Amino acid sequence: MSDVSPPPAPVFHARGLSKTYVMGDVEVHALRSVDLDIFEREFVVLLGPSGSGKSTLLNILGGLDAPTSGEANWRDHNLVGADDAELTRYRREHVGFVFQFYNLIPSLTVLENVALVTEIASHPLNARDALALVGLEHRLDHFPSQLSGGEQQRVAVARAIVKSPDVLLCDEPTGALDYETGKVVLAAIVRANQQLGTTTVIITHNAAISGMADRVLRLGGGRIVGEERNPRRLSPDEVHW
Ligand SMILES: Nc1ncnc2c1ncn2[C@@H]1O[C@H](COP(=O)(O)OP(=O)(O)OP(=O)(O)O)[C@@H](O)[C@H]1O
Secondary structure, eight states: OOOOOOOOOEEEEEEEEEEEEEETTEEEEEEEEEEEEEETTOEEEEEOOTTSSHHHHHHHHTTSSOOSEEEEEETTEESSSOOHHHHHHHHHHHEEEEOSSOOOOTTSOHHHHHHHHHTTOSSOOOHHHHHHHTTOTTOTTOOGGGSOHHHHHHHHHHHHHTTOOSEEEEESTTTTSOHHHHHHHHHHHHHHHHHHOOEEEEEOSOGGGGGGOSEEEEEETTEEEEEEEOSSOOOGGGOOO
């Protein structure tokens, strides 16, 4: 018997990933031959200047967009060759999204906003449990307009994790929030990563958040131009900006 454990298999495996937008005579190379593996339970932060390709990469990982060329696999599913129906199924079963703006349904309560997702997911958590995980178990019957921005974003995090996604993809989740509120939202995302084992990828312009990651990827001009691994992940309480 060998005591050498096999290397962990990546959940995402991308090679030569490229995305070119063509508008008339203009070609925009949003991603240029990106090679990337992301591993189960990993917490990855994507940094980079505006226009460096962060959202394009996240959208391809989440099955919202297709690359122009290259390989992109989610476990054994090929995301490049998938048709719309397959991508929809992939997103529905495996991916939770959190964006900068919360996009809650204003006429539904907090609990109803989250419970809606449990009706279309195959292995959902209980909506109340997801809201407890983000610390909102006492606001179930409130409407979004009765909540602060940070509380609404925590509802959005609960809505993303209630389907128990394999991966949580966050595009500037604290971009519209003040310092203290941003930290509470980050703590909710970290809790989902640690308690549910959800692989997490966060885009941010806030370099301080990178201390919370297992790994930090820097994008520039559509390429990965830097990669760092943190020896220890900081908790949201330990990061300051
Ligand atoms: N639908 C689109 N059509 C044409 N060009 C696009 C489209 N989406 C993105 N781009 C271009 O691709 C490049 C990368 O954009 P992307 O949104 O991925 O960057 P980003 O790093 O996320 O930027 P930001 O931090 O400003 O959100 C940019 O030059 C952008 O203008």
